[in-house]
Amino acid sequence: MPIPAAAALLYAPDGYDDGRPQVMGRQAAGAGLLGGLVRHAGFDRLVALTRGAADAAAFRAQVAALGAAVPAETLAEADFAQLARIGCLMLPGPELSEYAWRRRRLMGGAGLSLVGITHTIASEAAMDSLAELLLAPVQPWDALVCTSTAVRGAVQRLWQGEGAYLARRLGATRVEGPALPVIPLGVDTAALAPDPAARAEWRRRLGIAPQDIAVLHHGRLSFHAKAHPLPMFLGLARAAAAAPAGAKVVLILSGWFADATQRRAFSELARALAPELPIRLVERPEPGTTLRAAADIFTLLSDNIQESFGLAPVEAMAAGLPVVASDWDGLRDTVEHGVTGFRIPTLMAGAMPDLAQRHAQGDEPYDHYIAGVAQFTAVDVGAAEAAFAALIGDAALRARMGTAARARAIATYDGAAVMRQYAQLWAELAKLRQSGRGERAARLRGEEPVPRRPDPAMLFADYPSRRLTPETRLCLAPGLPDAAAALARLLAIAAIPGGAARRDLLPGAETFQAVLAQLEAGPASAGALVADQPPGYAARLFRALAWLVKIDVLRVAEESA
Structure with missing residues (x-):
């Protein structure tokens, strides 16, 4: 039996659209969250706060396309105060500050809970949003969901620095942000189940023989903003010798290049580092493609601070593939080393304040900043080679790890499992909100609710x-x-x-x-x-x-x- 809606979404199509050819991580995450709400929340209605009639229509259309069995309801920005009857507003990013101030103006801090989510936290805008949370009227019943323990550590480190400055500058004795629970992104494990028919068709289309071992890399094909391909090319090329007699190792590169520079770099690096390695390029695959079925192994050797969770490896796990991933950010949480695949050690260079400074003062754009940090982050090529060789040479190991990977995906990352964690969070925040616990910096009688936007x-x-x-x-x-x-x-x-x-x-x-x-x-x-x-x-x-x-x-x- 449906239950009353415990949370509403702040909805704009760009934050939930995973149907475009070059889908970004935040969009895939937003679409996954909405899909999880439709399929697993059990609400009697799905509610969204929208900024116009077009966004409201897009929400209703997307919810209908997902097969919702309950009505879709939208509230205009002018109806913000009506969210109090639901109790929680979910935001598709970390920008809680604007809505915390709006809540203070219209209903007081205990009017509802605000829950945001992290994606990349490397950009100036993201870091500013995070720092702003120490000044905004967020409350103990608000939360910023971190998709990985590594991201939570980074947010806490940023707050420590900002808080220490505020304490010295203003004499602040208590500097607090919202709660920082760790909840992963979710996937539809049923839709990603192994598909023998799709496997046969894709391998036929790509010219991969039944006895060959196919290794899939899927996502943005970017050496500066996702994963430098050098350890993948070198590791696979060297590990190919472990292939059984009569079989060859084939690399499937699936995704999209941002520009001709990226395309040329991947092509020339492959030619120089792995000239004998067969590569099949599947560019701009259709959303929902079954290409994963063609693979025996999945790999993502990310080395980029723009990464924060890594959804593609979780999707590969749900498809029953063992994963070779870098021991990096969210991948450290998702890939269980020696059980669902292998995590490859990473090494980051020492201090790089000059990179942050040049970016902050506008001398270098964001892409140059993250490219510089990635250049001084190494993935252990030897360990990558060993991991690839172990899986390439042992079909039983691939099968065992693939089975464990799918089981882990179903238990931990399926939309139902993730939605249970959100339901628990909503309940905990509601209990705090209704407990009568004192509001931080509660508005005094006659005081301006938003000091920087006064009458x-x-x-x-x-x-x-x-x-x-x-x-x-x-x-x-x-x-x-x-x-x-x-x-x-x-x-x-x-x-x-x-x-x-x-x-x-x-x-x-x-x-x-x-x-x-x-x-x-x-x-x-x-x-x-x-x-x-x-x-x-x-x-x-x-x-x-x-x-x-x-x-x-x-x-x-x-x-x-």
Whole structure:
């Protein structure tokens, strides 16, 4: 039986679209999260906060395409406060700050929980978002999900440095961000199950004989932003000698090149380092391709700080393939060394502050920054060769590790397993939110909810000669004998383009007529003129009195003589 929705999504199509030829990791992760919600959350409805009608329509269409059996509901940005009835807003990235401030303005810190997720944390924008969380009004019932233990360590290290600075600069005694649970990305293990028919078809198309050993590398083909191919080319070329008699080792390169430079680099490196290694290039494979079925081994020897989890190896595990991966970031969590494959040791050079500095001051673009760090990060070629040789030369080992890999994928990374971890997180955050535990930096009475976005009438109080207050006495402007004449002038000016730049902020004509009628008897205070209005509408009318002065329908009484 469906349960009430415990979380809503912040939805924009770009964050959840894995149907494009060059899908990015964050998009694949977003699509996986949405798919997990549709298939495994068990909610009575799927709710999204969207920024426009087009995004709302895209959400409903994507949910329908995923086979949702429950309705899709969308809320506009103006309906943000309605999220309190659900209790949690899931964001597709780490940018919790904007919504923490919005929550503080509209409903207070205990109004709902905010849960973000990390992807790459190497870019300036990502690091700024993470550092900003120490200043934003995040609460103990908020969380930033880290997709790997390595990423959590990096976030904590960034916060330690930022927090130490804030403590010295401002005397801060408590510097805290949101909770940092580790929850991996999920995959649809049923859709990725081994497929003998697809295997036979792909190997026929690629010219790979039944006895040959095919090693698959899938993803972005980028030596500077994903994985330098040198250890893969060298390791495989040298390990090919371990192939059984009559069999050969074939490398399948599947993915996309960002540009001609990347294509040329891969081609020339392969020619120089592995001239005898047969390579099959499957460029820009269709989303959902069954190409994994053609392989016997999967490899990703990532050496790039832009990587944070590594979804492709998990998909390969779900397809029943043993994995040879670098001992790097999220791959350290996903690949169980000696059980589901092999992790190859990595080595990073010493201090590189000059790279960070040149990037920070704009001397080098992001791609140059991550390329520099990757250049000084090594993957152990000898260990890669040994791992490839072990799997190439032992069909039983491949089968045993492949079976273990699929079992691990089902138990740990299937959408149902991941969604159970999210459900537990939502419940824990809701319990904290409802416990009455004190809100960090709770808003004081009369305090601006967002200090850096204050009421302009307060911030710019020194600009005008005077401010309209409830005690300010107003009267009809000279030449206006009664309310009817004043209303006629008001309506005539409002009808002129530019006469009222924001007519949507003004009360209706009937309200203005009632106010002007009060002034027929003589001057009255602004407070008295709005006294009969409901509180929210009184504030709207009060500031509109200044507009009546602006268009010379009213005057400040002391200046009317």
